[in-house]
Amino acid sequence: MSITREEVLHVARLARLSLPEAEAERLRGQLSALLDYVKQLDRLDTRDVVPTSHATETGTPFRDDVVEPFGDREALLANAPDRKNDFFRVPRIIED
Known part of the structure; x- marks a missing residue:
């Protein structure tokens, strides 16, 4: 399965990564090879395999x-960075 340069850059943007052009091209080749390898699993006959089965019991x-x-x-309570009486104090995360 071939991945385009634009798809690599899109995924990088979603992950908030900046990629140099050479790095994007290298990753395009690596991701394509990885997906080709995983695509081999489509050839396995899994009709009789229970979805939650394990290789070993x-x-x-x-x-x-x-x-x-x-x-x-x-x-x-000695491990608490901040405490009040018998409670851990934490920063407020919900504002009124």
Whole structure:
């Protein structure tokens, strides 16, 4: 799949990148080669593959959710760059 120079520059603009002309041309070739490589996946027959299947069987990575008291509140709050009483103070992000 061939990508045009204009498409490379458009993507760069979306990513807020400035590209010199030589860099845009180099990336055009690299992105085209990458998309050609990925295009090979279209040849795979995936009709019988369950969309959420994995190559290996995996168990659940979760543990039981158990409530446990935190022992040292002062040790936790000692990490706060700014605090008020028993709370972390953060900058206001919503204006009235």
